[in-house]
Amino acid sequence: MRRIISFSFLVALVFSFSCGKKEVTCALDEDILDQTLEVELVRLEKEFFEAKSMEEVKFLLEKYPDFAKDYLEQDLYPSVDSLANTIFLANQDSAMQVLYDSVMVEFGDISALQTELENSFKYIKHYFPDFKTPKVYTFVSGFNSDLLINENMIVIGLDYFLPKDHEFQPDIPRYMADRYEREYLVPMIVLAISSRYNQTNPAETNLLSEMIYYGKAYHFVKAIMPCTSDQYIIGYTPEEIDECWANEEYIWSHFVENELLFETNPFEIRKYIGEAPFTDAISTKAPGRLGRWMGWNIVDDYQINQDVSLPDLMMESNAEQIFRQSGYRPRRIE
Known part of the structure; x- marks a missing residue:
């Protein structure tokens, strides 16, 4: 007879065992950081909120055409004058003024953010020499857009963070909103950039392929930001991470x-991969996206056991091969 052990019962065992976390020594590579690479953060929220007229806003839209086109979606408006007038009037709203002031209090000094981006971009450039440093803008969108990331430009909606x-607060579920704080910001950006290098096989449309895709993405972020806690990469609390490790064998058995x-x-794949407050197919005590977490463990084991470089790992599109050659086995709790 199959032995059934509930996730909620196992949670009580967390502090009775070593958590078995992947311990990673935090040390940035000085040779990588010695590269010449600078990130200029342009504070567009300042320029737009300090504009005294619709004409000044229009000037800014023409000054930053890539921002106007891709982030503000200028093409959806009848004319640049229409967009400029919409922004100018919105920024006169008292609530928007308070929101802007709050952002300036929280993000008055963004030098740490700039350094974190520069270090991350240097790491990406080290592994992927074709990487080109994008322009980076910050903005206050009134919770219309959190991040825009493409090869040439990154726009950060600071009000989300x-x-x-x-x-x-943004109008999104609480379990997702908790991940919108400044510590999560650069890992989110690096995670998005990982998709450029994360090769997949379009013919593979099963749960394993999704698990491996996200596992490679999280592995990429950890390689690029080795001193970043897993919490800020996958978006689980430390307690949820401990619970997952303590229950890894039983999760895998499921x-x-x-x-x-x-x-x-x-529909079945979404249960284990999609955004949700918990993975209810396993337990309401289990955090959401458990398939992604399991995929990360498999990919980590594959990289270690096969001793592949980060570029080679990201190029490998055969999810089943990664799984077979990973030698993955969950840690057993006696």
Whole structure:
């Protein structure tokens, strides 16, 4: 008879065992950091909120055409005058003024953010020499857009990254909003950049391929930001991470015993990969996106056991091969 052990019961065992975390020595490579690479952060929120007229806003839109086109979606407006007038009037609103002031209090000094971006970009450039440093703009959008990231430009909606106890909050579920704080910001950016290098096989449409895709993405962020806590990469609290490690064997058993790895039903895949407050197919005590977390463990084991470089790992598009050659086994709790 199959032994059933509830996740909620196992949570009580967390502090009875070593958590078995992946301990990574935090040390940035000085040779990588010695590269010449600078990131200029342009504080567009200052320029737009200090504009005294619609004509000044229009001037800014023409000064930053890439920002106007891609972030503000200028093409959706009848004319540049229409967009300029919309922005100017919105920025006169008292609530927007308070929001802007709050952002300036929280992000008055963004030198640490600039350094973190520069270090991350140097690491990416080291592994992927074709990487070109994008322009980086900050803005206050009134919670219209959090991040825009493409090869040439990054726009950061700073209002999304105010403290989670701030009176202004984005209109998104709480379990997601908790991940919108400044510590998560650069890992989010690096995670998005990883998709440029994360090769996949379009013919693979099963749960395992999704798990491996996200596992490679998280592995990429950890390689680029080795001193960053897993909490800020995957978006689990430290307590949730401890619980996952303590229950890893039982989580893995759920995937194996229910023959989920090669499941192709999108609805079933979404249960383990999609955004959710918990993975209720396992337990309401289990955090959401557990398939991504398991994929990360598999990819880490593959990289260690096969001793592949980060570029080679990201180039490998065969998810089943990564799984087979990973030698992955969950840690056992006796």
